Amino acid sequence: MSLVPGTVRPRRLRSTPALRRLVSEVRLHPTELILPMFVKEGLNEPLPLGGMPGVVQHTLDSLLEAAREALAAGVGGLMLFGIPEHKDEIGSQADDPDGILNRALSLLADEFGEDTVIMADLCLDEFTSHGHCGVLDSTGAVDNDATLERYASMAVAQARAGAHVLGLSGMMDGQVAYCREALDAAGFTDTVIMGYTAKYASAFYGPFREAVDSELKGDRKTYQQDPANGREAMRELxxxxxxxxxxxMVKPGLPYLDVLAEVARESIVPVWTYQVSGEYAMIEFAAAAGAIDREKAIEESLIAFKRAGSDAILTYWATEVAQRLQVEAAGHMSDRDARGGR
Structure with a gap:
């Protein structure tokens, strides 16, 4: 039996690879990928992370090498996290010009200038002996307003070191305004602030704790968002x-695609997503077990962020995916040329 005349056939637009490419609603581009990188003080060689296969804690030398590789692949930006040898109650290394993160920022700024976008994580958790994202009060709770003072000092230090974008990931109330005022007062009016608008208290950060040698005991539920709440994200926006x-920013990514889509609909500024360590690890370990096709799963996860409205994506696969996109683009051109196309 044939379909009645006039029946719509959506499959027509799926019939060839060229047609599917042509009608694709979203697509990945290397410049929309941002590579998170960890640099650790005191290392003599890169240190692989057990919970994140293929990711390392860098030395300054290996950081520079990996940054060059990312730029050659067309990656749009680099997000740096620093791990100091010395941690204390207030995270004093965070705004020290000689601290590992600020030295790394200066190194990349001197090497690449404005050829890429250099970003800095602006948070205290990597630098504090207690592992929280802020200063603690006498009861052991995070003191929001005292933490803002530290963030303002970090903002100026990171801008002075050469960061183009500051990622305010601590989820303190008022952090964007406080850092903006400090930056402007210090003359850094062009330094970009990226607010971690919807950062959830997520189980998917587990491998990241290894990556930054976290000292955290307990949780961050008093300042990061409750996974049960969506409207709260719009208030934060x-x-x-x-x-x-x-x-x-929306973080994590895949578990919060609904939040990402809502933020993207309402935001008047660019919206980014962080594909966090647990999301990365799930795909890597599932692929290693033979449960999924690794490359296809990576691509599908990134496409999901784009479809939900993300303008750029922080992902530990940034360089790899950018390289693959370059090869695919070159392959399409070679095929076209071989057929005599102009």
């Missing part, structure tokens, strides 16, 4: 925009 955020 309104506050970050009012305070002057230039870019906003």
């Amino acid at each position: 309104g506050l970050d925009l009012a305070e002057g955020a230039d870019v906003v």
